[in-house]
Amino acid sequence: MNETTETVFVVEDDEAVRDSLELLLKSSDKGVMTYPSANVFLEDYSDDMAGCIVLDIRMPGMDGMELQRRLNEKNSILPIIFVTGHGDVPMAVDAMKQGAVDFIQKPYREEDLLKKIEEALEQDREQRKTLGQKQEITRRIGMLTPRETEIMDRMIAGQANKVIAIELDISQRTVEIHRSRVMHKMGTHSLAHLVRMVMSVKDRIDAS
Amino acid sequence: MTEIASERDEATILLVDDNAQNLKVLYETLKDRGYRLLIANEGEKALALAERHQPEVVLLDIMMPGMDGYEVCQRLKANPITADGAVVFLSALDDVDAKVKGFSLGGADYISKPFQAQEVIVRVATHARVIQLERELQARNRQLENDQTRILNAISEGIYGLDTEGQIIFANPAAVAMVGLASEELVGRNFFQLHFGTPDAETDDLPALSTCREGVAEHQREVRMRRSDGSVFPAEYRSSPKLEDGQVLGAVVVFRDISSELESEKALDEARDTVATQRDQLAHASRLSTMGEMAAGFAHEVNQPLTAISNYVRVALRMVAADEIDRQLARSTLEKIEAQSHRASEIIRRIRSFVKKPATGKEVITVAALLEETRQFAEVDARTNQVAVELDVSAAVPDVLADPIQVQQVALNLIRNALEATRSAKSTEPVHVAARLVNRDFVRVEVTDSGIGLPENAEEKLFHPFFTTKQEGMGIGLALCRSLMHAQGGEIGFDRPHGGGALFYFTLPVAQVTAGQPQETIQ
Numbered sequence: 001m002n003e004t005t006e007t008v009f010v011v012e013d014d015e016a017v018r019d020s021l022e023l024l025l026k027s028s029d030k031g032v033m034t035y036p037s038a039n040v041f042l043e044d045y046s047d048d049m050a051g052c053i054v055l056d057i058r059m060p061g062m063d064g065m066e067l068q069r070r071l072n073e074k075n076s077i078l079p080i081i082f083v084t085g086h087g088d089v090p091m092a093v094d095a096m097k098q099g100a101v102d103f104i105q106k107p108y109r110e111e112d113l114l115k116k117i118e119e120a121l122e123q124d125r126e127q128r129k130t131l132g133q134k135q136e137i138t139r140r141i142g143m144l145t146p147r148e149t150e151i152m153d154r155m156i157a158g159q160a161n162k163v164i165a166i167e168l169d170i171s172q173r174t175v176e177i178h179r180s181r182v183m184h185k186m187g188t189h190s191l192a193h194l195v196r197m198v199m200s201v202k203d204r205i206d207a208s
Numbered sequence: 209m210t211e212i213a214s215e216r217d218e219a220t221i222l223l224v225d226d227n228a229q230n231l232k233v234l235y236e237t238l239k240d241r242g243y244r245l246l247i248a249n250e251g252e253k254a255l256a257l258a259e260r261h262q263p264e265v266v267l268l269d270i271m272m273p274g275m276d277g278y279e280v281c282q283r284l285k286a287n288p289i290t291a292d293g294a295v296v297f298l299s300a301l302d303d304v305d306a307k308v309k310g311f312s313l314g315g316a317d318y319i320s321k322p323f324q325a326q327e328v329i330v331r332v333a334t335h336a337r338v339i340q341l342e343r344e345l346q347a348r349n350r351q352l353e354n355d356q357t358r359i360l361n362a363i364s365e366g367i368y369g370l371d372t373e374g375q376i377i378f379a380n381p382a383a384v385a386m387v388g389l390a391s392e393e394l395v396g397r398n399f400f401q402l403h404f405g406t407p408d409a410e411t412d413d414l415p416a417l418s419t420c421r422e423g424v425a426e427h428q429r430e431v432r433m434r435r436s437d438g439s440v441f442p443a444e445y446r447s448s449p450k451l452e453d454g455q456v457l458g459a460v461v462v463f464r465d466i467s468s469e470l471e472s473e474k475a476l477d478e479a480r481d482t483v484a485t486q487r488d489q490l491a492h493a494s495r496l497s498t499m500g501e502m503a504a505g506f507a508h509e510v511n512q513p514l515t516a517i518s519n520y521v522r523v524a525l526r527m528v529a530a531d532e533i534d535r536q537l538a539r540s541t542l543e544k545i546e547a548q549s550h551r552a553s554e555i556i557r558r559i560r561s562f563v564k565k566p567a568t569g570k571e572v573i574t575v576a577a578l579l580e581e582t583r584q585f586a587e588v589d590a591r592t593n594q595v596a597v598e599l600d601v602s603a604a605v606p607d608v609l610a611d612p613i614q615v616q617q618v619a620l621n622l623i624r625n626a627l628e629a630t631r632s633a634k635s636t637e638p639v640h641v642a643a644r645l646v647n648r649d650f651v652r653v654e655v656t657d658s659g660i661g662l663p664e665n666a667e668e669k670l671f672h673p674f675f676t677t678k679q680e681g682m683g684i685g686l687a688l689c690r691s692l693m694h695a696q697g698g699e700i701g702f703d704r705p706h707g708g709g710a711l712f713y714f715t716l717p718v719a720q721v722t723a724g725q726p727q728e729t730i731q
Contacts, residue, residue, distance in 0.1 A: 014516070019516070019544070061594060063594070106514070107511055107515040
């Protein structure tokens, strides 16, 4: 699937609801893929999918909540809009705690649904953008030599060049050369920006 | 002077002779033969002894001073107490006249003097035996008569003996009491006139008339019989002919007043009606409560077509707003809208028909259609429990006669239980609903689940009210189902399938279609 194609993934067991939703979204110029069950969607799922999921919370077999759990296990970041029936609000609340973007009750007004879908798509784009930046930062951090990484960590911790030189038992001049290479490789001129960048992927670095 | 010479229950022989020598000879001849021997030497004494001891045989000398043997015999025969004994005359008069006279006075036999011992012994033995047998027979007849009378008197039914004209020739005390006339007043009255106020000549259809005339047995209930005071009581009677050699001699009519019986029956009918009404009310209440449990599911179910409709309408509006209308797409979209609105109204129709009051009464039902509707109805629960329902109705299943609402209620109850049991056991096997013909008269519907099965003591408890295995169950469901099935003339029960789980079944009577019977089938 092309990464730039945003798709609304509709997972709904009721054929009429599924069909009508597909027509409706197509007529609003949205890319649509429909799935009659959670299982079918899971089989089709890949982590380069972009867009959002419109998911019926009550389905025979695997229900919406279960699908959400499975997607979370796969570290999916696709925003989920739960579609609930009458009296499913408690379920919807649980779903939100599990990270759903939003929920909407059947029967809904088209404007409401489209608005929620729009917001979900926007969120997805944001996430993807952020995710892209983080991947770039991580890539650049990966290009640093061990010595450069050591120097960068001390820079971020706020140590002056003089202190770094003394602690590592190298000349201040050498520290400056390393320092300019780090800045160059990380593509920034400002220490503050460098700090922000590294902090944004800190957990990833810790994890690895 | 008397002498008792032997056992009490042996025959008693009275020897009567004025001649002591004769008496001695007779005594010697008959002693040690197991008789009780009594002796009298003159008539008066003989009569007194006979009255006290009722001898089977009297050996009576004819020629005696004072009262002679003929007179003794006459007086013995005249007294009912002594009349049945056998009198054997003893006489030297061996002439025919004397014998004839003796026989004409009721004598049984005659022995000429001088006696031959053997002759005396044999004749006495014969007569003693004959009289004993006669007495036994009479005693038995009396006993029987007493028994019959006692029975007739004790019987609470009225009993009449009628002749061929319907004249009453016998009436038992119960008849007397019921009619309000004395027995002697009843006998001789005409049965038809007395009890039905119609002489039998007027009509052919009076009770017991054909029995009296043609010997045809009759039995009727709730005929109205008159009492002597003109009041009327409802009666049941049986009349049987009295026949002799194929001739009808009359009839025996056995009848009883059934006023209180009719009242009891009426009370029983009323009680039955009340029970039936209450059962229907309970069934209805239970349907409502089922609907209450299913309400959320129904709302969800109705929301599906409504959601689809509103989506399709939006699509249609967009098309209308566009410059070029794709007619083909517009048409198919509108058709989809129509289909979904039918779907919604169908769900609502099902709910309404299920809760509508009261039960509609028995109809001819197509089993497959009813079960399919029930299955759709249970879809709500199927979704909730995430267990499917599979339907398997044999093509050979004929229509049944039952109340469709109540049958559906039972089926739905069993299916919902099955879905719940399956889910509780964390199974995803579908619930299986099958219908087949078990014999000529019954269709059997089976609901099989793959739950944990039924407890050991299920037989005793399962269908009892207030027994439940569910946390929130009332225990009314199955008890009510059983009562509803009985009302349909069917049965309900369960089995434990080999593969585990539980199987519940109910049976419904096949509709016997007769020509010209209006056929209402559920489509």
